[in-house]
Amino acid sequence: MTAAAGRGRLKMKDVARDLGMSVATVSRVLSQPELVSAATAARVREAIDRLGYRPNLTARDLRRQETRIILVVVPRLSPFFLDVLRGAEAAAHEQGYTVLMAYSGGNPHREGRFLDQVLSRRADGAILVTSVDAAALAARGPALPPVVAALEPVDGLGLPTVRVDNVAAAMAATDYLVTLGHRRIAHISGPDDVPMAQHRAEGFGLAIARAGLDDGACHRIAGDFTLASGERAMARLLTRNPRPTAVFVANDEMAVGAVQVIRKAGLTVGDDISVIGFDDQRIANLYEPSLTTVHVPTADLGHEAVMQLVEAMAGRPAARDIVLTTRLVIRDTTGPART
Numbered sequence: 001m002t003a004a005a006g007r008g009r010l011k012m013k014d015v016a017r018d019l020g021m022s023v024a025t026v027s028r029v030l031s032q033p034e035l036v037s038a039a040t041a042a043r044v045r046e047a048i049d050r051l052g053y054r055p056n057l058t059a060r061d062l063r064r065q066e067t068r069i070i071l072v073v074v075p076r077l078s079p080f081f082l083d084v085l086r087g088a089e090a091a092a093h094e095q096g097y098t099v100l101m102a103y104s105g106g107n108p109h110r111e112g113r114f115l116d117q118v119l120s121r122r123a124d125g126a127i128l129v130t131s132v133d134a135a136a137l138a139a140r141g142p143a144l145p146p147v148v149a150a151l152e153p154v155d156g157l158g159l160p161t162v163r164v165d166n167v168a169a170a171m172a173a174t175d176y177l178v179t180l181g182h183r184r185i186a187h188i189s190g191p192d193d194v195p196m197a198q199h200r201a202e203g204f205g206l207a208i209a210r211a212g213l214d215d216g217a218c219h220r221i222a223g224d225f226t227l228a229s230g231e232r233a234m235a236r237l238l239t240r241n242p243r244p245t246a247v248f249v250a251n252d253e254m255a256v257g258a259v260q261v262i263r264k265a266g267l268t269v270g271d272d273i274s275v276i277g278f279d280d281q282r283i284a285n286l287y288e289p290s291l292t293t294v295h296v297p298t299a300d301l302g303h304e305a306v307m308q309l310v311e312a313m314a315g316r317p318a319a320r321d322i323v324l325t326t327r328l329v330i331r332d333t334t335g336p337a338r339t
Contacts, residue, residue, distance in 0.1 A: 010051055010052060010053040011053075012026050012027060012053070014051065014053070015044070015047050015048060015053050018047055019043060019047050021040075021044070025040065025044070026044055029041045029045070029096075030096065033094065033095060033096040066124050067121065068096060068097050068124065069097065069098050069099075069100055069122070069123040069124060070088070070092055070097050070098070070099050070123060070124060070126070070127065070306060071101075071102045071114055071117065071118060071123045071126040071127070072084070072085050072088050072099055072100070072102065072126075072127045073102040073103075073104055073114050073126055073127065073128050073129060074102070074104065074129045075103075075104050075106045075129070075130055076105075076106070076225065078225070078253065079282060080252075080279050080281055080296075083281070083298035083299055083302075084129050084150060084151070084298045084299070084301050084302040084305075085099065085101055085302060086298075086302065087298065087300055087302030087303035087304075087306075088127060088303065088306045089302070090299070090302075091302070091303040091304075091306035091307055091310075092306050095306065095307075095310050097124070097310070099306075100123070108133030108136045111128070111133065111136075112136060114126060115137075115144065115145055115147070118145035118146070118147075124146065125146035125147065125148075125309045125312065125313045126145060126146070126309075127147070127148050127149075127150050127302070127309060128147060128148070128149050128150065128154065128159075129151055130151050130194070130195065130196055134154045134155045134156060134157070134195075138154075138155075138156045138157055146313045147159055147309075147312075148161070148162065148306075148309045148312065149162075150162050150305040151163055151164065151196060151301060152166070152195045152196050152199070153321065155195075158320065160318040160320060161322065162301055162304045162305045162322045163301075163323060164296055164323065164325075165323055165326070166196055166199035166203065167199045167202050167203040167206070168203065168326075169200075169278070169294045169296075169326040170200040170201070170202070170203025170204050170248070170250075170278070170294075171203040171204075171207040171210075172203075172294070172328055173203075173204075173248050173276045173278065173294050174187075174203065174204050174207035174208065174211075174248050175210075175211075176328055176334070177246040177248060177274060177276065177334070178207065178211045180246070180274065180334065180335065180336045180337055181336050181337035182245045182246035182274065182337040183213055183214075183217070183245070183337070184218065184242060184245050184246070185208065185213065185218050185245070185246045185248060186219045186220070186221070186237050186240075186244040186246070186247045187201060187204045187218070187219070187220040187248050187249075187250070188220075188221055188222075188223050188233040188237075188247060188248075188249040188250060188255075189220055189222050189223065189250045190223060190224065190225050190250045190254075191222060191223075192222055197222075197225075197250055200250045200278060201220060201250070204220070204248055217244075218244075219237065219240060219244065221233040223250070225250070225251050226253055226257075227256055227257040228257060229254055229257065230254030230255060230256065230257025230258045230261075231260060231261050232257075233257075234257065234261040234262060235261050238261065238262075238265055244273065245273060245337045246273065246274040246334070246337070247275050248278075249275060249276065249278065250278055251277060251278050251279050252278065252279045252280065252281045252283055252291060252293055253281070253283075254277075255275055255276070255277030255278070255284075255333075256277070256291065258275055259275055259287070259291070259333060262275070269289055269332075269333050270289060270332055270333050270334055271335055271338070272338070274292075274333060274334040274337075275291070275333040275334065276291075276292045276293060276333070276334060277291045277293035277333075278294045278296070279293065279295075279298070280294065280296060280329055284329070284331070285331070289331070289332035289333050290332045291331055291332075291333050292328070292329065292331045292333045292334040293328075293329055294326050294329070295326060295329050297324050297326075300324055301324060304322060304324070308322070
C-alpha cells in the first residue's frame with residue numbers, strides 16, 4: 001500500500017508524483033488521450049491500475065458536459081456483430097471512451113430510443129451497425145446526434161460511413177463459382193428488407209447476368225441469417241430438379257446450415273455441391289469441412305467507425321465514406337463442377 005493510499009482516497013496528484021509527471025499530463029491521459037503519446041498513456045494507465053486510483057468521472061463529465069460513452073447499436077447478437085463491437089471497444093479504449101452495446105433487435109423504435117439517449121446526454125455519440133429504418137432516421141432531419149454508420153450507408157442522410165462493398169464482394173464470390181464451371185448456382189439470401197442482404201443479392205444477380213447463365217436455373221431463397229434458415233433453404237434447393245451444383249450464401253451461419261443439410265442427404269460438400277459463405281466468422285475455419293467464404297474485416301469496421309465518431313464529436317471533419325477491403329478465402333467447401 002502506498003503512503004497516499006494509507007491517508008485515504010488517492011488523488012490525481014498522487015499518481016503524478018508516483019510517475020514523476022505533472023498533474024496536467026495525467027489529467028490529459030484521462031480526458032484527451034489523443035494529445036499524448038501512446039507510451040505516456042500506457043505508463044499512466046499502468047500506474048492507475050497499480051495504485052488503485054479511481055477518478056471522479058461524474059464530476060468531470062458534468063463539468064465538461066460529456067459522458068465519454070459511445071453506443072454501438074446492433075440488430076442481432078451474433079458473432080459477426082460481436083466482432084464489430086470488439087474492434088469498437090479497442091478504439092474507444094485508445095481514445096478514453098467506454099463502449100456500451102445497444103441491441104435493437106431490428107426494431108426501428110428501439111433504434112430511435114437509443115439515439116434519443118445520446119441527444120439527452122446519456123452518451124456522446126452512436127455507431128449504427130446497419131440501420132434498420134433509414135426513412136425513420138431521415139424523418140428526424142437535423143435532430144440527430146453524432147452518428148457514424150458502419151457496414152452499410154444510411155441512404156439520404158450523408159452520415160460518415162465505414163463499410164465494405166457488399167455488391168462487389170458478392171460478385172467476386174459468384175464469379176469464383178463460375179470459374180469452377182458451375183452453371184446452376186443458387187443463392188440463399190438474407191431478409192429482403194435488410195440493405196446488407198439486398199446488396200449481396202444484387203451482386204449475385206449481376207455476376208449471374210455477366211456470366212450469361214440461365215436465370216431460371218439460378219434460384220434465390222431468402223433466409224434470416226440464422227443457421228436454421230440456412231437448413232430450411234438448402235432443403236428446398238435439394239428438391240429442385242435439376243438441383244444446383246453450387247450455392248452462394250449471404251452469411252456463414254446460414255452457410256453452415258446449408259452444409260449440414262447437404263451432408264445429411266448423403267452428398268459431398270465441395271464435390272457434389274459447392275458452398276460459399278460470407279463474413280469469415282470464426283466458425284468458418286473451425287467447422288468441418290472448413291468454409292470457403294468472403295472475409296469481412298469486422299473488428300476493423302468497429303475500430304474505424306469509433307475513430308470517425310471521435311472526429312465528428314470533436315467537431316472535426318470526418319471522412320464521408322471509408323470502404324474497407326474484403327477478400328475471398330478459399331477452403332474446403334468449393335470445388336470444380338462435376339461434368
